[in-house]
Amino acid sequence: LYNFQTVGPVDETVTLHASDLGTPPAGRFSAIEVRIGDGSNYYFEYRRERPTAFFDQDVPTDRTVVGVDVRSGKEPTDRRNVLRIANDTDNDRGEFQLNDDYEERDTSNPSYPEDFRMQVLQTANRFARVRITYGDAKPDPQIRPWAPSTNWKSPDLQVTNARNATNSAWRDVPWEGHDNRIVATVRNPGQITARSVRVEFFVKDFTLGSGAEQPLGFDVHDVPTGNAPVQFTSSVAWVPPPLSAIPFVHIQPHYCVVARIVEYRDPVNPAIRETTPENNEAQSNHTQLISVSASPSSREMGVVKVTNPLDEPAVCRVVVRQTSAYYRTYVEKSWVRLDPGEARDVLFMTESVLGDPTTHPAIGERREAVYKTPNSVRLTGVADTAGLCHGFVTGGAHVMVRSARATEFVEFGREGELVWGEVVTKDDGSGVNGALLVTLTPEGAPEKEQTFDATVAGGRFRVVVPPSDGWRLQGHFVGGFDSAPCTSKPVWDE
Numbered sequence: 001l002y003n004f005q006t007v008g009p010v011d012e013t014v015t016l017h018a019s020d021l022g023t024p025p026a027g028r029f030s031a032i033e034v035r036i037g038d039g040s041n042y043y044f045e046y047r048r049e050r051p052t053a054f055f056d057q058d059v060p061t062d063r064t065v066v067g068v069d070v071r072s073g074k075e076p077t078d079r080r081n082v083l084r085i086a087n088d089t090d091n092d093r094g095e096f097q098l099n100d101d102y103e104e105r106d107t108s109n110p111s112y113p114e115d116f117r118m119q120v121l122q123t124a125n126r127f128a129r130v131r132i133t134y135g136d137a138k139p140d141p142q143i144r145p146w147a148p149s150t151n152w153k154s155p156d157l158q159v160t161n162a163r164n165a166t167n168s169a170w171r172d173v174p175w176e177g178h179d180n181r182i183v184a185t186v187r188n189p190g191q192i193t194a195r196s197v198r199v200e201f202f203v204k205d206f207t208l209g210s211g212a213e214q215p216l217g218f219d220v221h222d223v224p225t226g227n228a229p230v231q232f233t234s235s236v237a238w239v240p241p242p243l244s245a246i247p248f249v250h251i252q253p254h255y256c257v258v259a260r261i262v263e264y265r266d267p268v269n270p271a272i273r274e275t276t277p278e279n280n281e282a283q284s285n286h287t288q289l290i291s292v293s294a295s296p297s298s299r300e301m302g303v304v305k306v307t308n309p310l311d312e313p314a315v316c317r318v319v320v321r322q323t324s325a326y327y328r329t330y331v332e333k334s335w336v337r338l339d340p341g342e343a344r345d346v347l348f349m350t351e352s353v354l355g356d357p358t359t360h361p362a363i364g365e366r367r368e369a370v371y372k373t374p375n376s377v378r379l380t381g382v383a384d385t386a387g388l389c390h391g392f393v394t395g396g397a398h399v400m401v402r403s404a405r406a407t408e409f410v411e412f413g414r415e416g417e418l419v420w421g422e423v424v425t426k427d428d429g430s431g432v433n434g435a436l437l438v439t440l441t442p443e444g445a446p447e448k449e450q451t452f453d454a455t456v457a458g459g460r461f462r463v464v465v466p467p468s469d470g471w472r473l474q475g476h477f478v479g480g481f482d483s484a485p486c487t488s489k490p491v492w493d494e
Helices: 162-166 367-372
Strands: 002-004 010-017 032-037 040-047 064-071 082-084 101-104 116-123 127-134 157-160 181-186 194-205 213-223 230-233 255-261 281-286 288-293 299-307 314-322 327-331 335-338 343-352 375-384 392-405 407-415 418-425 434-441 450-456 460-464 472-477
Touching: 002 010, 010 040, 032 116, 032 127, 040 127, 064 116, 157 162, 157 255, 157 281, 162 434, 181 194, 181 213, 181 255, 194 230, 213 230, 288 299, 288 343, 299 314, 299 335, 299 375, 299 392, 314 327, 314 343, 327 375, 335 343, 343 375, 343 392, 367 392, 407 472, 418 450, 418 472, 434 460, 450 460
Parallel strands: 002 032, 288 392
Antiparallel strands: 010 127, 032 040, 040 064, 064 082, 101 116, 116 127, 157 181, 181 230, 194 213, 194 255, 255 281, 299 343, 314 335, 314 375, 327 343, 375 392, 407 418, 418 460, 434 450, 434 472
16 A cells, blocks of 8 residues: 655655555555545555456446545544545546546645646556645644544533533533633644634534534634644633523533634745645534432433435434433434424433332442443434435434432521531432532623632531622532532522
């Protein structure tokens, strides 16, 4: 295999050995790999018409160089993993005979190296010679995307807030009613430093397809060559509405965050452009539900938006997968019929089987294991039409569901600078252990909120906070191994 990276300049001739002849001799190669980006490659190989070989009976013309576009290491959301290479201006359909060539001249369409060319110089009985050329070295700022294999989350996006800074169990989970920031990690495997890279941030509703975006500002940094990570942070605080502000309090809010690298051009020399803009966008849905213990455990609910992106009516299905046998997941509708561009909200519900009298008593003995291992629920949208035999994946969402004992504040108050209180489990009144946050928030100015850390031991906690005339004071137990989070009633300083 002869491998090319997406850096240049390159001008090389490679001899391809006919694929049906097996291992190539010295100086020849079975295939050429042109590296486009992480998990994205072009491959070229030489094939001859062989009527006696089943797999080579349908070569369009004897002595043909075949080109394919392959995505590996991730699952594309809008195409198959292996396709013929895209048509260029002379419409070769991925099949190249003597003197044919494949060219890409503009990184914006479709998006690969500028001035890339593969030309067939010679076709012989046992080999073909091809010439590969492409232009100068380029920067390539990039961010890893989302896919079914990553539970529809980008590994390069994270939501940060005061709660998940205190307790790692809430890592990457938004905190309703409080400031959240989106952090995007950008790398540059290109050979030129990308100066003044701009990343823009957005949030949209929980959806199995497209959705309306709300901007959350931007950040600008240089991204040096060498693939070292650089973090970009949203400039506008995102404050999801508190649960009490949602009409159906039992339906938990869900959101999808987006980071997008603005198509890169060097600010000093605009002729220097990035290798490809196809790796400039990532999104993640951030959802964690807790089915709290009772008799039986609570049934938590949410809504996903199902969309039809096709240009004809389609039956849009919601495919559900989960990882744990100790939970149940329901959907309001397994499919909906939608017109082109139409969207529909579909309710889903999930619950733990702990405490359900209809389940086997032995499940109670596995309580600790159920607390330790959450349920990973994947919701995938698939659009079917009469002309599609396999369905079109429109997108997906992921929900992490935990089991825990319900908790509550039985005391919360302030004397001078000392804030104190008690948090217990609802089932037997025992004191909990874990981290707690106390927030001070001025009326009408949530962006000025102050946060103070405390530790709950045996249910009791004490923390010192500064004077704050007229500010709202509230306690937030962030949960423990087997205990769910809870929030105190607000108290106003006087």
